[in-house]
Amino acid sequence: MSSLEEKTLHSEEIFSGKVISLYLEDVELPNGNHSKREIIKHPGAVAILAVTDDNKIVMVEQYRKALERTIVEIPAGKLERGEKPEVCARRELEEETGYVCESLELLTSFYTSPGFADEIVHVFIAKGLTKKENSAALDEDEFVNLEELTLAEAIQYVKDQKIYDAKTAYAVQFLQLQEALGK
Structure with a gap:
């Protein structure tokens, strides 16, 4: 595990479309604090x-x-x-x-x-x-x-x-x- 890695605590799919899906993820940062990430998943x-x-x-x-x-x-x-x-x-x-x-x-x-x-x-x-x-x-x-x-x-x-x-x-x-x- 990299010292820069963000650990996913929770992931929720907000939208699923024909081309993309949007997820809201709660993450733990390398310093132990928490944050949110909006992630688009795409098939490539x-x-x-x-x-x-x-x-x-x-x-x-x-x-x-x-x-x-x-x-x-x-x-x-x-x-x-x-x-x-x-x-x-x-x-x-x-x-x-x-x-x-x-x-x-x-x-x-x-x-x-x-x-x-x-x-x-x-x-x-x-x-x-x-x-x-x-x-x-x-x-x-x-x-x-x-x-x-x-x-x-x-x-x-x-x-x-x-x-x-x-x-x-x-x-x-x-x-x-x-x-x-x-x-």
Whole structure:
């Protein structure tokens, strides 16, 4: 046990939704005092940095209600119960973009907001893309516009705040680093 660990004394589920659950937890702090924590439980997600043979980055423009605006993102989606991240990544890539890929490699995984949520995002790079004629359909409540951007265009989208989320900014920076290293 770490000297910084907080011991959970009581946990109560406050809300259970389609995507998240919210818990209120009573904890004992390392100094023996007590506090409360609001914790969001999330099943995890994948994000796909899909790069075409002509080095375009496949993105989707999507309205995000929490932001009250559209942003441009790399394709992503929530893991289903028991689903392996690679299986989810292939499914989400096809559903959101119509592309399938020959190769899929895990780049990294990271927690989005560890101060209050356990959501982990697994970021993959997909290459050897082929556009399918009859691809899997989007979820019934999902609407996206497909965009294919050069790295320079994606960097400009970051500057213009059209790309404004961590997973996509990470993906753009990853490609910038690869280019700078000559890979």
